[in-house]
Amino acid sequence: DVVLTQSPLSLPVTLGQPASISCRSSQSLAHSNGNTYLNWFQQRPGQSPRRLIYKVSNRDSGVPDRFSGSGSGTDFTLKISRVEAEDVGVYYCMQSTHWPPYTFGQGTKLEIK
Amino acid sequence: EVQLVESGGGLVQPGGSLRLSCAASGFTFRSYPMHWVRQGPGKGLAWVSRISDDGGSATYADSVKGRFTISRDNAKNTLYLEMNSLRGEDTAVYYCVRDNGSPEIWGQGTLVTVSS
Numbered sequence: 001d002v003v004l005t006q007s008p009l010s011l012p013v014t015l016g017q018p019a020s021i022s023c024r025s026s027q028s029l030a031h032s033n034g035n036t037y038l039n040w041f042q043q044r045p046g047q048s049p050r051r052l053i054y055k056v057s058n059r060d061s062g063v064p065d066r067f068s069g070s071g072s073g074t075d076f077t078l079k080i081s082r083v084e085a086e087d088v089g090v091y092y093c094m095q096s097t098h099w100p101p102y103t104f105g106q107g108t109k110l111e112i113k
Numbered sequence: 114e115v116q117l118v119e120s121g122g123g124l125v126q127p128g129g130s131l132r133l134s135c136a137a138s139g140f141t142f143r144s145y146p147m148h149w150v151r152q153g154p155g156k157g158l159a160w161v162s163r164i165s166d167d168g169g170s171a172t173y174a175d176s177v178k179g180r181f182t183i184s185r186d187n188a189k190n191t192l193y194l195e196m197n198s199l200r201g202e203d204t205a206v207y208y209c210v211r212d213n214g215s216p217e218i219w220g221q222g223t224l225v226t227v228s229s
Contacts, residue, residue: 096215102160
């Protein structure tokens with residue numbers, strides 16, 4: 001099974017400052033079809049998860065452009081250019097290249113300093 | 114508006130059974146694979162099962178294989194999860210999730226508590 005390791009697990013950020021979350025995979029997430037199925041989800045307190053980014057860098061509809069995804073192979077990053085109060089929550093990376101099973105990272109808790 | 118509404122959760126004793134349902138609306142249900150994903154209390158997300166759009170193919174996490182069965186009724190726009198031989202570690206919020214290349218739209222979840 002593919003293991004995804006996120007860092008940091010806790011991320012205190014000042015409002016208006018940038019934030020970055022790393023997701024490292026135990027094996028390359030490049031699919032034989034040329035795509036890389038690494039996704040990012042946001043879970044605000046008390047809410048269901050919401051997909052933010054799919055296939056490394058594609059933002060879902062309605063996701064603010066301050067969120068961006070990058071990376072390749074085994075190393076991926078979610079960046080928030082300027083953190084806002086509504087960004088508080090837990091962020092998960094998830095791979096859908098090598099399934100079953102689909103696997104998630106442990107989650108990174110973003111809080112405001 | 115795309116909506117997924119789970120139901121059927123509750124308190125069940127170890128070894129017991131439960132069937133979860135997920136009513137889908139706002140999209141062509143039969144065109145999308147679907148998942149169940151769970152989240153234990155205070156824990157992260159864990160994939161449980163996936164079913165193809167026509168219901169002909171299903172896959173499971175090792176932790177539930179042989180105990181859980183995913184199914185769907187495309188005429189009723191409903192996804193199911195039959196859970197047998199339930200254990201304490203199955204206690205979680207269970208989410209129904211639409212697949213659009215990867216898990217995409219999530220329901221609000223239904224809580225399953227396995228306890229005596």
